[in-house]
Structure formats: structure tokens, C-alpha cells
Amino acid sequence: MRRVVILGSSGAGKSTFARALGDKLGLPVVHLDALFWRPGWVEPDPEAFRAAVAAAIAGDAWVSDGNYVSRTFDLRLPRADAVIFLHQPRWLCVLRILRRGLFSFGRRRPDLAEGCDENVEWNFFLWTWNFEARHRDRILAAAEAYPTPITHLRGGRAMARFLAEAT
Secondary structure: OOEEEEEEOOOOOHHHHHHHHHHHHOOOEEEHHHHHOEOOOEOOOHHHHHHHHHHHOOOOOEEEEOOOHHHHHHHHOOOOOEEEEEEOOHHHHHHHHHHHHHHOOOOOOOOOOOOOOOOOOHHHHHHHHOHHHHHHHHHHHHHHOOOOOEEEEEOHHHHHHHHHHOO
């Protein structure tokens, strides 16, 4: 694996998994949230975001985490040699985003852009709660349109096993 796309719900562990996989394989990690958001959680110009993603994945090796289906799949998936979809229970994803929002409130995570401090936002909570019903199948269908097979990892044990066996 040299070019890996990691997908899944918010709170599923995409960024943590991406960092662990990048460390294990010696690959740079591209956090799409850090490229997307501007200070104060402001959305960027779409072309500026696409240019930033294109530059970040221009190399021969990388791990990217984040969905951004309509904005970046056509850039990332044709180049990917592995696509990993993380499946976690809805309650766990919601608990994780709630926990990080409360315990890291006002601080920036390393996978976010400068000026995007952690907070608790109702719309984000709802997006995560409704991920399986409203977003998962759309994301998977878009990913399946590309030839790279998708590895589905269900739960923390499957993720740990995958990392242990990754080469």
C-alpha cells in the first residue's frame, strides 16, 4: 500500500487510524479537514480546496483521511491503491465526537486547520447520528465507481488487526 484513502463516519477513528497506518508504513498523512477548513470553521473556495488536495496527493505515497466525496474523489480514488472504510457503531461515533468536543473544547486537534478550535455543534452531532441512514451508502456507491477494491473494517479489533498485518 502506497496511496491509501480512509473513509467513514465522523468519530469512526479515520484520523487516528490514518496516523497509525502512516507511521507503520512510513507514509505522509493528508488530513482533508486540515486542508478544507479556514480559521473560524469557514469553508474555502472550492477550487482552492481542490488545488490543495491535488498538491497534497501529488506524491507517490500518502494516506488521506476524510470523505469529501463530490469535492475530492475524482482526485484521490483514481490514484489510490487501497480504500479502507471504517465501520463503527453509531453510538460510539457520537460518543467520541461529544467527548472530544467537551474535553478538547477551545483547543485545536492536530488534524484540523489553524483557527478551527474544537467545539460542540448540533448539526455535526446530527450528521454523525444520521451517517448510516443518510450518508454511508452514498459514499460507498461513489467509492465503488472506482476500480480500487474497498476494505471494510468493522470495529476496533478489525482496525488493530489490519494495522498489525499492514505492509
